[in-house]
Amino acid sequence: MTEPVVHIRNLNVQYSKNVVLNDLCWSIHHGQNYLLGGKSGSGKTTLAKAIAGLLPTNHEIKFHFDPSSNLPAKVIYISNWFQFTNLEGDRNFYYQQRYNHHQGHDTLTVKAELQHFAEKENLDFNIIEERIRDFGFEDLLNSQLIALSSGEHKKLQLIRGLWPQPQLIIIDEPYTGLDKHSRTVLNNWLDELVVSGSQIILITNDTQLPQSINGFTQIIDGKINEVKSRSEIQVDNNRQKRQLPDFLKNAPSTSYDTVAELKNIFIRYGEKQVLKDVTWTVNVGEKWLLQGANGSGKSTLLSLINGDHPQAYGHDLSLFGNKRGSGESIWDIKQKIGIISPEMHWYFDQKATVWHTIASGFYDSIGWFIDVKFTEKQQIEELMEFFDLTAYRDQLLHTLPLGKQRLAMLARTIIKNPPLLVLDEPCQGLDIEQTKYFNDVVDELAVLGKTLIYVGHYESQLPSCIEHRIVLEKGEVKAIENILESV
């Protein structure tokens, strides 16, 4: 038998006292395409980064690429988090920046970014054009990176990552933020790459996989544990139901009947029409699902409601019974809303601990204020208990597994007991069990008179309280309907 393509012997990785990989051994042979699944925090990303040479190792990992192949003899790792930079490599963006319109161009266009990449990697632009079309990305070539939605960023990241087609491709959470159609496009593309000589490792607990996946493995106690099928991979434990803290049991008092009333709203960025004649009413207590393909205008619509969009002024738009621009401040509006979005998570303060993250919810600020009152401190403790976050209290948010991070972000939105919850793809990047856990919590929170607007791509992974649905297509309302059976 030929030597394995990747041969790992006794790999050890630990972060301070926390052992992540413990004498891990793994051989990946030619023709093997793996699903790497398992519990969150088990070390999947760490292992992937080690193989990709992104962590310091001591020759525990050996490669035997195929010298006869014409594909580049290397490994590429596509991370689960897309971090773009502006023209000079700075990353100090704020999350509402894409809505604030300036004449100055701070980031590259999609096309310039791809051309720059092609030049650096010596790639041919023609070979990628078909993929750009498949992903429905052509119209965005002239958009600024900052103007892309989260799903569009993911597509760009995949296009960039897969374009050089090396012999080994590792993708961490490949489906994050992708709509249904784009998932199929990606799976077909991966199958084609395998046929033409690449090997793939996908880190996901998803069920819709490329056909070429023929190996299943997970990490248990820092060691590789190969299994025969996907169903044998361990999942996170079910959530133990807990008592909702008392301070969240009081339904917020409301002096208005409608939370949001939008009439004939048009929003455009230069040439790009983002919302077209949108009319929508959200009454107090309603539970809405907002759907649409990547780039259909969902996040822009929500930004009008949560006060983040400068173009909200001068339109027929009322929030919480007040016409927009009638003397209310964005802080008056935000005070009534608990919001999570992928963008907000991206731009969240890297220095915030779990405790700071939740505390900042009292002030609708990113990051935190020092002055937190005694009763507020008690509420933070109760909420951490409710979300099983107490053990992570003083850890930096961004060092936790993604599922825990999202729960902390949800705790942040709920801490002030707001009348409206806006959850924009809150389960992006979470696996099925984590999603179920999260949505269970949402269902519990939503019963008490709260209004909910929830954005999610997959109909099987939604909170059961949802009763109405609005669907956007290319900026227009395609459907507004009641959902009779619970989804």
Next chain:
Amino acid sequence: MANYFNTLPLREQLNQLGQAEFMDSSEFADGVNALKGKKIVIVGAGAQGLNQGLNLRDSGLDVSYALRKEAIEQKRDSWKNATDNNFVVGTYEELIPTADLVINLTPDKQHTSVVNAVMPLMKEGSTLSYSHGFNIVEEGMEIRKDITVIMVAPKCPGSEVRAEYLRGFGVPTLIAVHPENDPQGKGWAEAKAYCVGTGGHHAGVLKSSFVAEVKSDLMGEQTILCGLLQTGSILSFDKMVEKGIDPGYASKLVQYGVEVITEALKHGGVSGMMDRLSNPAKVKAFELSEELKDIMRPLFQKHQDDIMSGEFSKTMMEDWANGDANLLKWRAETGETAFEKTPAGDVKIGEQEYFDNYVLMVAFVRAGVELAFETMVEAGIKPESAYYESLHETPLIANTIARKKLFEMNRVISDTAEYGCYLFDQACKPLLKDFMKNIDTDVVGKNFNDGKDGAVDNVKLVQINEILRNHEVEVVGRKLRKAMTAMKAIKTV
């Protein structure tokens, strides 16, 4: 128009120069009420104009933009900025007569013509706001007696004013009321409300005067903030290239190093920055900065003297009248420096490496901050004002260098700052010629600690620490930083 400051008796000069009071947050309890329902018209929609307007509107105030007819007809950037964000835009004639508060956020150079155009159109008893006192103090503009004249000056570039507001914070702000123009006694209430509307009250507000703002602001920006950062960056880069350090590495170290180093300044003052060095490196940085202070003190004093006497503004206004001949020449020269033209290399530089390999910049920053502060205080400016215009603003300007080097810094800062920066840079480089001859890569480009055993003399180290910590900029800085409720970290590249 005569220089306003020079028309005042000495007693009144000292009185206005010496105004600086850090305001308690309870002073802002009334929020934006003093301006609620009032019509606010902003003149100018550049970086400050647009971003302050976005903040004020998001705080529930009624904001529109008055632009010159040509800017509207030709759909210039200012017109696009305002209309793309759904603001009402009109000509001076259309909007100024309706305004209760006119905010002038045009570049300094245009103030005289803008104010001359706007003033006759303004309503009886309305308010005119500036964000820099140059026009009033140096150019001696006199405003109609029924009009209230205030100043609200966020101590950050416009983009930061917006970003911090949306993060739920704000940027430190200086406010003032012109003593010659407060007929109804409403100036302070409106200045405070305006400040709340931009978020400034979260980050610390200094009650100042037009005179104190101008004389300290000019001094800070010319010397430590822009001038010395420019001189230090160019000299450091050239030295590294001369000594064979990879230009890509040198470019990156200089471009981002100043931001990383001054970030420590923001949190812990000069001593906090020096504490990031190993003991031997700290001793070295101290010695270098002492030497730099001796060499540069006369230059700092000359700048302060020229600012106080009005000589600086006179020379600059002559250049304005001369079609900006000097400014444009110096700007072009800056664009041509090797540092500017060498892109940052694709190398990873760790956060601590920026300190260890760039001891020279630490020395430049300490020398510049302390010199600017000392010179201002000696000239009669209060330590609180001097702190804001020296130490506090340094990291903010450094951030613009990290973004796009010196070109970006000079683009973002005001035209007076840019002019003063070049003036300083022209004089400072020759002054440091001999000093730079003795500089080697151990303090710029390579890790100072390499090959050393880390030993230092106890007594010497104790003395150095004492000198650093007891400097007045540190004493006042500790007090002011504590008052700022939020201090956030930037990300390093």
